[in-house]
Amino acid sequence: MKYINLGDTNWQxxxxxxxxxxxxxxxxxxxxxxxxxLEAAYDCGINFIDSSDVYGRGESEKLLGQALxxxxxxxxxxxxxTKGGIIPHQRYDFSKEHLLNAVDDxxxxxxxxxxxxYVLHRPDxxxxxxxxxxxxxxxxxxxxxxxxGVSNFNTQQFLLLQESLDQKLLVNQLEFGLKxxxxxxxxxxxxxxxxxxIDHDGEFLEFARRMGVTIQAWSxxxxxxxxxxxxxxxxxPELNQALQKLADKYQVSKNAIAxxxxxxxxxxxxxxxxxxxxxxxxDNAQGPEIxxxxxxxxxxYKAAGNDLP
Numbered sequence: 001m002k003y004i005n006l007g008d009t010n011w012q013x014x015x016x017x018x019x020x021x022x023x024x025x026x027x028x029x030x031x032x033x034x035x036x037x038l039e040a041a042y043d044c045g046i047n048f049i050d051s052s053d054v055y056g057r058g059e060s061e062k063l064l065g066q067a068l069x070x071x072x073x074x075x076x077x078x079x080x081x082t083k084g085g086i087i088p089h090q091r092y093d094f095s096k097e098h099l100l101n102a103v104d105d106x107x108x109x110x111x112x113x114x115x116x117x118y119v120l121h122r123p124d125x126x127x128x129x130x131x132x133x134x135x136x137x138x139x140x141x142x143x144x145x146x147x148x149g150v151s152n153f154n155t156q157q158f159l160l161l162q163e164s165l166d167q168k169l170l171v172n173q174l175e176f177g178l179k180x181x182x183x184x185x186x187x188x189x190x191x192x193x194x195x196x197x198i199d200h201d202g203e204f205l206e207f208a209r210r211m212g213v214t215i216q217a218w219s220x221x222x223x224x225x226x227x228x229x230x231x232x233x234x235x236x237p238e239l240n241q242a243l244q245k246l247a248d249k250y251q252v253s254k255n256a257i258a259x260x261x262x263x264x265x266x267x268x269x270x271x272x273x274x275x276x277x278x279x280x281x282x283d284n285a286q287g288p289e290i291x292x293x294x295x296x297x298x299x300x301y302k303a304a305g306n307d308l309p
Contacts, residue, residue: 001045002288004268006079007170008212009147013079015263015288017048017216018281019274020064024056029276034067040278042073044285050173050216050272052083052121053106065111081117082106083151083173085124092124099135103144119149119171123157129164136167149173151216155202158213169213172204176217176269178239178258178304180224184265189309196306209267217262218272221255230304231255242303246296252286257300259287264297 002015018041023034038049051061061082068075084102085094093099103118118139120132139145149171150158162169176183183205189197208215221229230236231243231254243254250257262269273284292300302308 001285002263003045004214004270006270007147007149007168007214009170011079013048013270014046015268015270016044016046016259016285017050017270017272018046019218019272020049020051020060021055022060022274022276023051023063023067024059025063026056026059027276029063031063031066031070033276034063035070036278037276037281038064038067038073039071040281041285042071042078044282046281046285047077048079048081048270050081050083051106051110052086053102053109054083054086054088054121057088058105058109061106061109065109069111075112079116080110080112081119081149081171082110082115083119083121085120086122092122092126094120094124094127094132096131096135096138099132100138103139107144114143115145117147117149117170118145119151119173120153120161122152123150123154127157127161129161132161133164133166136165140167149216153204154200155204155207157202158204158207171214171216171270172208173216173218173272174201174204175219175222175224176215176262177220177222178261178300179230179236180219180222181301181304181306184301185306188306192309205267214270215267216270216272220262220271220273221258231258236304239300239303239305242300246292246300250290252290253283255280255284256287256290257292259284260290260292261297261300263288264292 003012006013151173185196186199221231243257246257247254
C-alpha cells in the first residue's frame, strides 16, 4: 500500500481509504459482512476509515463501531473520520449547536471516545465561520476531535472558513475520477471559451497543491451526477477497452487501473472506496501499486471522452 501525508501533517495514511456509505441494512450488510470488509481493508494496508452521520441515517456509523469492536483491529492503528452538517431533506446546518450535538451523536453511535477527523459534509450557505470555529475549538478542547476538514467546498468557501479557524483544514472531499474530470478539464482548456473551460471548483486542485490540502476523491468509478458506474458499462466501450488493455499489462483489474489513474496525479489524492465485498477491496487496493506512464494517463483521459486542444 502507498502512504501519503494527510494534509501538511506527518500523519501517514493509506492512499486508499475505506468508505462506509454502503455499510447499512438498506444494502443488506450484516455485522459479519461489515467486519470481514473492514478486516480485508486493514489487511491490505488501508488504515483510514471514512463515514458520515447521514449514511443509512446513522446506521452506518453504528454498524462500523460494532464491526471495529468485533474485529481484531486496534483503535489506535486506524484513522477514523466522520462527517456532519446535513439534516436530510431539510437543510445543511453548520450552527454551533447542531455541530456539537452531531459530533456527540456520532461518537455515541461509533462507540468511540474521539475522532481523528471531523468533516463538514456539504457547504452551508448560512455558515457563520466564527460559529464553526467556536464549535471546532470546543470539540478539540474536550478531546473529541483531533483534526478537521470539509467536503465539496470550493476554494473561496474553504478560505472563508479557514481564516476563522485556529486549526488547519486538512482535507476536502471532492468527486473525481475518469468520468468526472472537471478539476483537470478547465486547466487544459485554459484561455478557451468552450464548455470544458468552465471552472466549477474555484481552481481547488491547484490550491490544494499549494496549501498542502489532501483531496479525498469520492465515487472514483461513478459517472457524473450519480449516473451509475462506467466500469463494464457498454455505453463506454472505448474507455473500458483502454482500461482492460492496461489491466492486462499490469495484471490487475480495471478498477485498480481507474484508481491508479487518479493516484498518478501529483496532487497526492486519497481515494475513497466503498465496496463491502472483501475480494473487491483487495482488488482495488492494488491500484496504488501501479505507476502509470504519462502516456498511459493521457490515453485513459482521452478514452474517457476528453480532448486535448
